[in-house]
Amino acid sequence: MKRVDLAHWVILTAALAVLCCSGMAYAGPPPCDATAARHAVALSGEVAGARNFGIAVGPGWTFLLEPDRYGWNLRLRAADGVDLSQVTPPFHGTNARQLFGWHFRNRDNTASNSGEINAPQRLRLFTFSPEIEGTGGFKPPRGNAGEVQANGRGWIYVHDFGLADLEPGQRARMVYLRFGACLTWPKSQEEIAAAADAASPRYLDEEIEIFASCGLQAPYRLRAYLLPRLHGGDFDGDGALDSAAPVVRERDQKHGLAVCRSGSRLELIGFDRPIDGLEPGYFERAETWRVQPGSDPTDTPHRRYARDVITIERVEKSSYTIYWHDDRFRARRD
Numbered sequence: 001m002k003r004v005d006l007a008h009w010v011i012l013t014a015a016l017a018v019l020c021c022s023g024m025a026y027a028g029p030p031p032c033d034a035t036a037a038r039h040a041v042a043l044s045g046e047v048a049g050a051r052n053f054g055i056a057v058g059p060g061w062t063f064l065l066e067p068d069r070y071g072w073n074l075r076l077r078a079a080d081g082v083d084l085s086q087v088t089p090p091f092h093g094t095n096a097r098q099l100f101g102w103h104f105r106n107r108d109n110t111a112s113n114s115g116e117i118n119a120p121q122r123l124r125l126f127t128f129s130p131e132i133e134g135t136g137g138f139k140p141p142r143g144n145a146g147e148v149q150a151n152g153r154g155w156i157y158v159h160d161f162g163l164a165d166l167e168p169g170q171r172a173r174m175v176y177l178r179f180g181a182c183l184t185w186p187k188s189q190e191e192i193a194a195a196a197d198a199a200s201p202r203y204l205d206e207e208i209e210i211f212a213s214c215g216l217q218a219p220y221r222l223r224a225y226l227l228p229r230l231h232g233g234d235f236d237g238d239g240a241l242d243s244a245a246p247v248v249r250e251r252d253q254k255h256g257l258a259v260c261r262s263g264s265r266l267e268l269i270g271f272d273r274p275i276d277g278l279e280p281g282y283f284e285r286a287e288t289w290r291v292q293p294g295s296d297p298t299d300t301p302h303r304r305y306a307r308d309v310i311t312i313e314r315v316e317k318s319s320y321t322i323y324w325h326d327d328r329f330r331a332r333r334d
Helices: 006-021 189-198 205-214
Strands: 038-048 053-057 061-068 071-077 098-100 123-128 152-164 173-186 220-222 231-233 242-249 254-261 265-269 288-292 309-314 318-325 328-333
Touching (some): 038 053, 061 098, 071 123, 071 152, 098 173, 205 220, 231 288
Antiparallel strands (some): 038 173, 053 061, 061 071, 071 098, 123 152, 152 173, 220 242, 242 254, 288 309, 318 328
């Protein structure tokens, strides 16, 4: 596990506070992009009064804004209630996870904070550690020495806010908040390997064998003109796993899909005849495809798709859902 030096976060947070409190305008929130090695989840919302804000995120976590006397406290709680963000320094005094009204006012509460109050402003950085889940909590190191395990990173950006108690000598309360936020944390080695495999167009020997045993033969050949190269699901509703893959017909380079049902029955889609308005030529123009799980047939709006379905799409142009009905594949334009 990578360790983040506490001193680095102290310096970064202090520099950010100086920038924000000096009156310099921040251009806006940073990007929130996933990478090959890290998850990223973007959030947004608003909260007012003495209410809290909560949303499920990540592997069983809850992102929370809990009401406080002067505004809200940011928390990232694991399923056992432990606040994973409590590793955010500094461990004493003003913290970026405190979204308090007086942070945005000057010392005598007569105008906006122009730098005399040392508190983070619109952009707040925080860290979190999934490693403290189930431990009962985190014991910060003494002083600024030592390290904390913080492989999770996040920010919250204050887009708009409302304040109360603006009379001189009082401490302002934040009573309204509109925000954006981002959480990013490492992917496991298994997740990284799975993502790399899904992005590869090269069929494994066992995948080639599955379709060969199912009856796929010349002039049809597996070719990953769409990624991922393979999808699984129960498309015909018989309770057994089916496999679907992009294929081409070598004599004319026509594109289509091959579905191996239960490992023994081959269905070819998209080559010579339309399926309920889905023309064969659509597969040459398609840009993406996915499998959507079936749902309870009484559960709207998916009442007709009790089985898993395939969606093939020209991004932002059109898409078709391919589904099994009356012993054959049908198609519906979405």
